[in-house]
Amino acid sequence: MGETPQTDLPEEEEAFIRAYGEGFALYHHAWSVFFVSHMGDLRRHFGDLDEALLLAAFGLGPVADKRRAAGRNRDALALGGRAVSEGVTNAKRLADVTGIPRETVRRKLERFRARGWVEQDTDGTWRLSLDADGKARVAEALGPLHGAFLRRLARLVVEFARLEQP
Incomplete structure (x- = not known):
């Protein structure tokens, strides 16, 4: 919020930082809903x-x-x-x-x-x-959690894209 964009960042990243700062409440709310929901899922799943x-x-x-x-x-x-x-x-x-x-x-x-x-x-x-097909065994165990994460991430990405529209 109070940080100045770094000039050594790629232009796209600097533009995002500026947009986030200008629309802080909207961007930060979207991020916070994503973050808190995902961390809650992780804590419920792992307990740790x-x-x-x-x-x-x-x-x-x-x-x-x-x-x-x-x-x-x-x-x-x-x-x-x-x-x-x-x-x-x-x-x-x-x-x-x-x-x-x-x-x-x-x-x-x-x-x-x-x-x-x-x-x-x-x-x-x-x-x-890895299983016989070369897939990480942990991936199967975390499949439902990963599905919820992807849906939530998709909502965040779409919301950020909407916020970037004039």
Whole structure:
């Protein structure tokens, strides 16, 4: 709200920041409805927002790999100033990205392993467990939650587009 747009941002991002500032109440309300509703769903599903955050961070690598494979790496978003890469990670990296203590990350990774969502390699790195079709096993478990997220995200994107219309 009180931030000045950075001049090193792409023009589209600067334009959005200006529009958000000018229509703050409308944009922020739409964002807040999305955010609070989604966080509520996550908390109800997991009972623990750290698990949701950890899974989201865990999935960044595989998704970044798919973006690169689709030729979209030049505009891939970085996290903490670093590009996210590879479908494997470790507890330290996840702790750094999420701010969750490393021991807590390790305990949650063990819970995910017990659910069949992740597996640990002999070198100590972790990766998502895949089914025979190459689909992440966690995706099936979170299918209904993901569907609600997509519908809510679609409403947010459409509302933002409406707000940008004169």
